[in-house]
Amino acid sequence: MSDRSRELSGEGPAETGDGALGVRLVEPGADETERAAESALRPKRLRDFVGQQVVRNQLSIVLESARARGRAPDHVLLSGPPGLGKTTLSMIIAAELGTHLRITSGPAIQHAGDLAAVLTSLEEGDVLFVDEVHRIARPAEELLYVAMEDFRVDVVVGKGPGATAIPLDLPPFTLVGATTRAGLLPAPLRDRFGFTAHLDFYSTAELQQVLHRSAALLGVALTSEGATEVARRSRGTPRIANRLLRRVRDWSLVRGSGATGGGVVVDEASARAALEVYEVDPLGLDRIDRAVLRALCRTFGGGPVGLSTLAVAVGEEAETVETVVEPFLVREGMIGRTPRGRVATDAAWRHLGLEPPLTRPGGLPGQLELGEPGSGRSPEQLPRSADDLSDGR
Ligand SMILES: Nc1ncnc2c1ncn2[C@@H]1O[C@H](COP(=O)(O)OP(=O)(O)O)[C@@H](O)[C@H]1O
Numbered sequence: 001m002s003d004r005s006r007e008l009s010g011e012g013p014a015e016t017g018d019g020a021l022g023v024r025l026v027e028p029g030a031d032e033t034e035r036a037a038e039s040a041l042r043p044k045r046l047r048d049f050v051g052q053q054v055v056r057n058q059l060s061i062v063l064e065s066a067r068a069r070g071r072a073p074d075h076v077l078l079s080g081p082p083g084l085g086k087t088t089l090s091m092i093i094a095a096e097l098g099t100h101l102r103i104t105s106g107p108a109i110q111h112a113g114d115l116a117a118v119l120t121s122l123e124e125g126d127v128l129f130v131d132e133v134h135r136i137a138r139p140a141e142e143l144l145y146v147a148m149e150d151f152r153v154d155v156v157v158g159k160g161p162g163a164t165a166i167p168l169d170l171p172p173f174t175l176v177g178a179t180t181r182a183g184l185l186p187a188p189l190r191d192r193f194g195f196t197a198h199l200d201f202y203s204t205a206e207l208q209q210v211l212h213r214s215a216a217l218l219g220v221a222l223t224s225e226g227a228t229e230v231a232r233r234s235r236g237t238p239r240i241a242n243r244l245l246r247r248v249r250d251w252s253l254v255r256g257s258g259a260t261g262g263g264v265v266v267d268e269a270s271a272r273a274a275l276e277v278y279e280v281d282p283l284g285l286d287r288i289d290r291a292v293l294r295a296l297c298r299t300f301g302g303g304p305v306g307l308s309t310l311a312v313a314v315g316e317e318a319e320t321v322e323t324v325v326e327p328f329l330v331r332e333g334m335i336g337r338t339p340r341g342r343v344a345t346d347a348a349w350r351h352l353g354l355e356p357p358l359t360r361p362g363g364l365p366g367q368l369e370l371g372e373p374g375s376g377r378s379p380e381q382l383p384r385s386a387d388d389l390s391d392g393r
């Protein structure tokens, strides 16, 4: 990051900042301290960016064409869950174009004036990265539309009926917007991006590649079994993979090979031992994930149980369970969301080392008629009150 970028980087809060749980090792967002550790591991050029084949290919064409034409490329929208490489790609775009990168974020733009200040300081060909672009304040949106489309800002001078708008031309620039919630972008904003890339979760093989690259940068000897072991627990997310690698590195340094005077080696055994200490299990579930599954299976007999009841059972806010814990469990097919509440799938029971109830037809969530003969459920396993069902979104 150049100094010019740094001074503009009114970095907003971490993407999924949440105090309630404390710091989770499997949290896909990053805090301030982690950003420093991450910047050392960020690929600088497109060829070093692992995976996302389709996006990489499309983006390389957009960038090469822009270079060939000697013009700033169309505005780029990067969407996808936290930790998959949106910020990294924005830096790569500027690097590939050989231009300056200016960084700001939606939450830092609360007034039209904030945005006007950033825009009027741009130089020709600059890349302006707006993280969490869906969080730009309404009054600034209009200004952004005009800037993106006509490379102009209207600076309003004065107030009331006597106010006049003085148009100011902007040099051509490229806006790179990142969002975890593409669905929240107003259509006029979405339409002004000429190229939209959606980042998907990474395969285990791709994460292994990320890990080998990071291990080399960290000076850690990573075996391929060690890489597999860490990759499998990384929830498809490079940020989590890099974080787990750093924790296993720590373990190897002070409890593993490093402790006996050797170099720091991350192999299958050290990865397993370290991640057991940090309570990240073989599927990448941590303590809170397992607590939710246990409550669902053991306390509520597999559900259906309402979200707020489930949350109380694990001592968390309903919102935390819904937004921070559940998405991964749903993605992994362990929890189902039904109109009557949350249900555990067979995979959830088995993951806890429990036998799924035999009588559930196919173990499919939501297929079960409550209290009917053969549902295999005793009355105390049924939801306790109508209230429990009412929030079963
Ligand atoms: N495709 C990739 N190849 C290598 N490392 C990656 C890749 N995607 C992400 N990373 C690493 O993961 C971390 C998080 O990436 P980042 O770009 O900050 O994610 P996002 O902005 O989408 O939350 C960074 O340390 C980055 O180096």
Ligand SMILES: [Mg+2]
Residues within 6 Å of the ligand: 086, 087, 088, 131, 178
């Ligand atoms: Mg980011």
